[in-house]
Amino acid sequence: MGAALKNQNYSFGGFECSVVSDPFVEYSLFEDNTVLELSKQKKQLSVFKLLEKNLSFTTASSFANQVHFGQAHLTPIQRWFPYREGYSTRLVSAFLEELDISGNVFDPFAGSGTTLLSARHNNLQSFGVDVNPISALVASVANEQYSKNDINEIIAEKQKIARLEKINKTFEYSFELANKMFNEEILNVLLQLKFRIKSIENKIISDLFFVTWLSLIEEVSNIKKEGNGIKYKNRKRTPSGYINIQKEEWEKEHFPNDKFEFVRQKFLQKIEVSLYDIQNNYGLIEKKPRVYNADCLVFDDLFSDEIQFTFFSPPYCNCFDYFEIHKVELWLGGFVKSREELKTLRKTGFRSNTNSLNGKPISYRNENIENLISLFDKKNLWSGRIPTVVRGYFDDTYTLLKKLYLQTEKGGYVGSVIGNSAYSGVIIPSDILTAQIAREIGFKVENIFITRHLTTSSQQKKDLEPLKKYLRESIVLLKK
Known part of the structure; x- marks a missing residue:
């Protein structure tokens, strides 16, 4: 790969890439020493220039369709x-x-x-960790080894559900918003299916059916995932603004009379x-990963x-x-049973949002990060x-990379798909900040592949116009 980087254009794993030879911004425009008070944008650029020193960048727009899940609905498993x-699996x-x-x-x-x-x-042994119990389950099920007997049992259980009769019973649930997010009858059918799935003795089959059940929830509900949360499907945009269609009216328009058969057929499909x-044969490859439901920052306690x-x-x-x-899946799936449990779960993850703040002290200090934070307009x-x-x-990020450095073999690699972000007109360049942290630990930054540029809110667009090339998604490649 090192030899290839001497050329302006090259292929990386079958993807076309080109070396970035020019800076993203003409820094000389901002080097007038007579200006006593630099603008917010100029101050950011001075930080970026420091962070970019001696880094290699590659334009990898051919990766753009691989760094998100856009084609996942067409990809087996x-x-x-x-x-x-x-x-995508192709990217990896x-x-x-x-x-x-x-x-x-x-x-x-x-x-x-x-x-x-x-x-x-690729017939390689792998390990995976995820703090979200749904993700850990999905990753395990997707990488299970399904035998011929398992396949026969899947067929048999599928046939049993095809013959399943509706039970005249109201199933209990602890999710207090469920009656707003679901048609009452559809919710009861979902809970009946869940009860049936949990009765399957073979855990491999039960887990597969349960993941299928989880994947069905949004499709037959009154809500959809959008942005940083969930939105109601009966909320409609009009030229004069949003309007809310009555729940019963919307359900009548979108769901058939036989809701039991509607949900069952969706599940069977x-x-x-x-x-x-x-x-x-997607499930018959020899190597089986080891998957852990845990905080990524303690992975070194899980395997050595x-x-x-x-x-x-x-x-x-x-x-x-x-x-x-x-x-919604966490509640209905029984992964959390109270608001307190959900709150606790949120605080076990990476500190990337306000709900994840857990009072843990900040051990790693970085002058560049502090300089950017000082530019925030509170x-x-x-x-x-x-x-x-x-x-x-x-x-x-520092804690994770430090532990990865210790457990990575000499000559080994770390690749991270990272998106930059912005607050009050200040860009947080996570890709080059991560690269700086990695270098402090001892990694060599092999390359930063710039895959695509991101958009921001209309409120920040004007402020960020001179810096928009830094609003991007990148792959940072490190070597020990």
Whole structure:
């Protein structure tokens, strides 16, 4: 790879890339020493210039469609669960191939198991950790080894559900918002199916059916995942603004009379897709990952195996609460049974949003981060805790990278898909900040692949216009 980087254009794992030879901004425009008070933008650029020193950048727009889950609904196994936060198996395979990986692979944010699945397809042992119990379950199910007996049992259980009769019983639930988010009858059918699935004795089959059930929830509900949370489907945008359609009216328009059959058929269709993927050898590859439901910052307590390649995408420093996005599945699935349990779960994750702040002290200090935080206009921050989120985020980043450095074999790699963010007209360049932290620890920054540029809120667009090239999603590649 090093030799290839001498050329302006090159191929990386089958993807076309080009070396960035010019700076993103003409810095000389901002070097007038007679100006005593630099603008907010100029001060940011001075920080960026320091961070970019001696870094290699590559334009990798051919990765743009690989760093998100846009095509997941077409990809075998990845399509089992609608996971918005992810990347493609093809992207991981490109890095495995280009870096000639033959040892252990690790993902500290396993998500739906994409990195593990790619490792498995390349006959590599892998390890995955995720603090979200849904993600840990999905990653495990996606990477299970399904035998011929398992396949026969899937078919048999599918047939049993096809013959299942509606029970005239109201199933109990603890999720207090459920009656607003679901048609009452549909909710009861979902709970009946869950009760039936939990009675399956073979855990491999029960888990597969349960993930299928979880993947069905949003589709048959009155809500949808959007932005940093969930929205009601009966809320409609009009030229004069949003209007709310009456819940009963909206349900009558979108759901058939026979709601039991409606939900059952949706479920059976999804099981059929999973069965097809399994029968076509996607589940018969020898290597099986080890998946843990735990905080990524304690991965070294879970396994001591040396790692050759780590590939992951952490939560971005953008205050998106991924537990909020999955809270309906967490409640209905029985992963949390009270608000207090959900609150506790939120505080066990990476400190990337205000709900994740857990009072843990900030150990890692970084002058560049502090200089950027000092530019925040507190009046325009929607929460006074955002500076603490930013400090906590990079404190956790330091802890993770330090532990990865210790457990990565010499000559091994770490690849991270990272998105930059912005608050009150100040960009937090997570890619180059992560690169700085990694270099402090001892990693060499091999490359930063710039995959695509991101948009921001209309309120910040004008302030960020001179800096918009820094609003991007990148892959930071490190080497020990």
